[in-house]
Amino acid sequence: MMFLFIRIEEYPLEIEYVKEERxxxxxxxxxxxxxxxxxxxxxLKHSKRCTSGYLQLIKEERVGxxxxxxLKCNFCEKDLDIYNEEPSNEKSSTLNKAxxxxxxxxxxxxSHTDKLFSVLNIPFISKYSFYKIQRELSTVKIS
Numbered sequence: 001m002m003f004l005f006i007r008i009e010e011y012p013l014e015i016e017y018v019k020e021e022r023x024x025x026x027x028x029x030x031x032x033x034x035x036x037x038x039x040x041x042x043x044l045k046h047s048k049r050c051t052s053g054y055l056q057l058i059k060e061e062r063v064g065x066x067x068x069x070x071l072k073c074n075f076c077e078k079d080l081d082i083y084n085e086e087p088s089n090e091k092s093s094t095l096n097k098a099x100x101x102x103x104x105x106x107x108x109x110x111s112h113t114d115k116l117f118s119v120l121n122i123p124f125i126s127k128y129s130f131y132k133i134q135r136e137l138s139t140v141k142i143s
Contacts, residue, residue: 023057023058023060024057026123027122028065028084028122028123029122030085031085035082038082038083039082042055043055049076049078050078052076053074054073054075055071055073055074056072056074057069057071063096063129064092064093064095064099064126064129065093065095065123065124065125066083066084066085066096067084068081068083069081069084091136096125096133097136099113100130100134101137103130104137110131
C-alpha cells in the first residue's frame with residue numbers, strides 16, 4: 001500500500017469574499033419605541049435559550065405600510081418576527097389608516113402621496129387598499 005502526500009504549500013491560497021446582500025431595500029416608517037423595545041426583548045429572550053447565535057433579518061412581509069420582519073437565528077435557525085408598529089386586532093393597520101386620513105385631510109390624492117413616498121424610497125400602499133381604507137374612513141363618525 002502506497003500513500004501519496006501532497007504539500008499544501010504548493011497551492012496558492014484562494015480567499016473568496018461573499019458580498020452580503022441586503023434582503024430589504026428602501027426605507028420604512030417605524031414606531032421606534034415599540035420596535036426597539038420589541039427587538040431588544042426578542043434578542044434577550046432568545047439569547048437565554050441559544051447562547052451562540054444572533055438574530056439576522058431574512059425577509060419582510062408587507063401589507064401597505066405595515067411590515068412584518070422575519071428574523072432567524074444564525075445558529076439554531078429559530079424564526080421570530082417583529083412588526084414596524086404594534087399589531088392591533090383591527091383589519092387595517094394604524095399606519096395605513098393614518099396615511100389615507102392624512103392624504104385626504106390635506107386635500108391631496110393617492111397619486112401625490114404615492115409620488116412623495118417614492119421620493120422618500122418608502123414602499124407605498126396599493127391603490128386598491130388605499131381606496132378600501134378611504135371607504136372605511138368615510139363611515140367613521142367624528143364626535
